[in-house]
Structures are given as structure tokens and as C-alpha cells.
Amino acid sequence: MSRKQTAYLDALLNPEVSAPSPSAEQPRPPTATDTGARPAMNLLARESALARVANGEVRQVTQLLLDPARVRIWHGNARHQASLSEESVRDLIDAILSEGGQKVPAIVRRVQDDPAFDYEVIAGSRRHWAIQWLRANNYPEMMFLAQVHNLDDEAAFRLSDIENRARKDVSDFERAKTYLAALSHHYGGKQVRMAERLKLSQGWLSKMLTVGSLPDWAVAAFSSPADIQLKLVYPLAQKLQAADASLTKAIREEAAKLSAEQALARAGERAIIVAAEVVKRLLDAGSQASGDEPIIKFEASNGRTALSVLSSNRNGVSVRLHAGSGASETELVTMFKSALKALEKQGRGLRS
Numbered sequence: 001m002s003r004k005q006t007a008y009l010d011a012l013l014n015p016e017v018s019a020p021s022p023s024a025e026q027p028r029p030p031t032a033t034d035t036g037a038r039p040a041m042n043l044l045a046r047e048s049a050l051a052r053v054a055n056g057e058v059r060q061v062t063q064l065l066l067d068p069a070r071v072r073i074w075h076g077n078a079r080h081q082a083s084l085s086e087e088s089v090r091d092l093i094d095a096i097l098s099e100g101g102q103k104v105p106a107i108v109r110r111v112q113d114d115p116a117f118d119y120e121v122i123a124g125s126r127r128h129w130a131i132q133w134l135r136a137n138n139y140p141e142m143m144f145l146a147q148v149h150n151l152d153d154e155a156a157f158r159l160s161d162i163e164n165r166a167r168k169d170v171s172d173f174e175r176a177k178t179y180l181a182a183l184s185h186h187y188g189g190k191q192v193r194m195a196e197r198l199k200l201s202q203g204w205l206s207k208m209l210t211v212g213s214l215p216d217w218a219v220a221a222f223s224s225p226a227d228i229q230l231k232l233v234y235p236l237a238q239k240l241q242a243a244d245a246s247l248t249k250a251i252r253e254e255a256a257k258l259s260a261e262q263a264l265a266r267a268g269e270r271a272i273i274v275a276a277e278v279v280k281r282l283l284d285a286g287s288q289a290s291g292d293e294p295i296i297k298f299e300a301s302n303g304r305t306a307l308s309v310l311s312s313n314r315n316g317v318s319v320r321l322h323a324g325s326g327a328s329e330t331e332l333v334t335m336f337k338s339a340l341k342a343l344e345k346q347g348r349g350l351r352s
Helices: 003-013 038-054 090-098 125-136 153-165 172-187 191-198 202-212 230-242 245-266 275-289 329-345
Strands: 062-066 071-073 106-110 119-123 144-148 296-299 305-313 316-321
Touching: 071 125, 090 125, 106 125, 106 153, 119 125, 119 144, 119 153, 125 144, 153 172, 153 191, 172 191, 172 202, 172 230, 191 202, 202 230, 230 245, 230 275, 245 275, 275 305, 296 329, 305 329, 316 329
Parallel strands: 071 119, 106 144
Antiparallel strands: 062 144, 106 119, 296 305, 305 316
């Protein structure tokens, strides 16, 4: 986590703290040699510390060892819970075992509306899953380590988000879904306000919200929601938002085929279809349905369409540069020149 993000997280968790900066020079505690009154000074120091806590100058953070069965996952947590498994959490399980228990506390808040639970996880659902698994698999003494904070829903959302930004195992899609829900729940549908509160650019947030709006049937075309990353999937999400009924129908039919193929792959009967291929097939299905089948098509090294010639007539040549293809500017220029040469050979060039 960057220094800027860490400062943001500290301010979110400890809004009332006014402790000195760690870099500030602290006075050396008096010793018995200095004053000859060490017990008295220790007593005074303790009373001073208690007074600061009582006055709210210093905020106490409660850290507890909890039974994970009495802790639920907060509904606004970004992580896709269904994707958690022994395999996906194995690294954390092994780390907890090697360290003799959980060392990094999760962040929870108290629950008032459900007698079955005492707390809910704001950040740390993967740690919660791992401890539950260990307790069910020969380690019943394992306890869930958590810090208890008093947070409203909007503060809980911001805290969960800032922690997930530093985690590579939380996909863009998981975060995008929580952003989409939070937009209406916490920010009245106002993207500008949401971007300000999360300290994000409005353009990037807009793209995330677009990806978060992917329908379930489109998500099912991927081998896992974790494969849905912003840069790769945004062109598809953007196209679906603007699609008419016939275009949506064509893409949905291809998504159903992909979903069936992915199910076979999970059963070990064929290879997994990677995300880039899924996006390509869905976009191609949409292009065919809308009559956009290109005359000439060039692909980037990753197999995604980078440049295509849609039409060529006496009025000119229509060329499309595809967003997110990964092709460089030099590669696109080379493709464009090759397209013009190919059109000339077909008798459909600019000089024909």
C-alpha cells in the first residue's frame, strides 16, 4: 500500500487521533538517575495516558480473538465469496499454520440486527474464510483475530475499498460491483461526489461503473469473475450498454455457448477459455449481428482485433481502431498502410 493510501486509511480509522508524528523527536523519559523518583514518574505517566484516553485525545482500538462462526461478512464487502476455496486460499492457510495463528487482524464492526452474529467483516473476508476452514479441518483452537471499529456504512465502504486497492487477488470486477452498489446506496447516484470521497479520477470511476454493470449472463461466459479486468473488458461492457435488442440477443447467445464450454473446462473435459478470447468472441458476435463484419481485419499479437476496414466505396474508406487491443501506435500505422495496399489490390482503394 502506498504512503498516500496508508495515510488515507489511518485518517479513516482514527479520525480523532492527534498523536505526535512518528518522525518528531520525543523527549527522553526521566530515569531514576535523573530524578531519583522513578515509581512516582511512572504513576504520573500512566495517569496522564489514561486522562488522554478519557478525554478522547487518544482513541483505543479493541482487538479480539473471535469465533468465526459468530462473525458474518458485510454485504458491502468487495470480494466474490463464492470464488473462495481451499485452493484459492491455500497460501493464506499455510501462512497461518506456519506462524502459529493469524497475525494480521481483520477489521470488523458490531452487529445489532441479527442474534446469530456478534460482528461482521468489513475488511478481511479471506482471513475469515481461512480460519473457518482450519477450525473445520483439525485446528478447532484457531481463532479469528479482528480489530473492532465503530463505522457507518459509507465509512465501511471506503475502508474496504482502500484495503482492496492494495490486494492483487481482488479483481476489477469485484470492486466494480461494489462501486455500482455504493453509487446509489451512499452517494445518491452522483459520480462526482463518489470520486471525491474515494479520491479517484472521475474518468476511471466511470469505466469501473460500466464494467460493474455487466449482466450475469455475460459474467458467466468467463471462467471466473476474477478474470474480468477493467482494461480488457471495458470495450465489451461499453458496447453492451449501447446495444439494441438484436445486438444484445446475438451477444447473449454467444455468451451462453461460452458458458457451456467453460463448464466443460471446469469438469476437465476441455481447456479453459481465457478472458481475451471470451471478449473477442462476444465482440465478434456483436459485430456480425450489427452488420459490422469487416472487409479486412488485423489482429494484435494477443489475438485481439486491433484495426478493421468496415467499408470502402466512392465516398471513402471506413476504418475502425479497436480500443484495448494492446497494439502500439507504430503497429497500428503499419496495419493501416497494409489495409490500403490490400484494398488497392481488390480494386477498392482510395484511387479506384
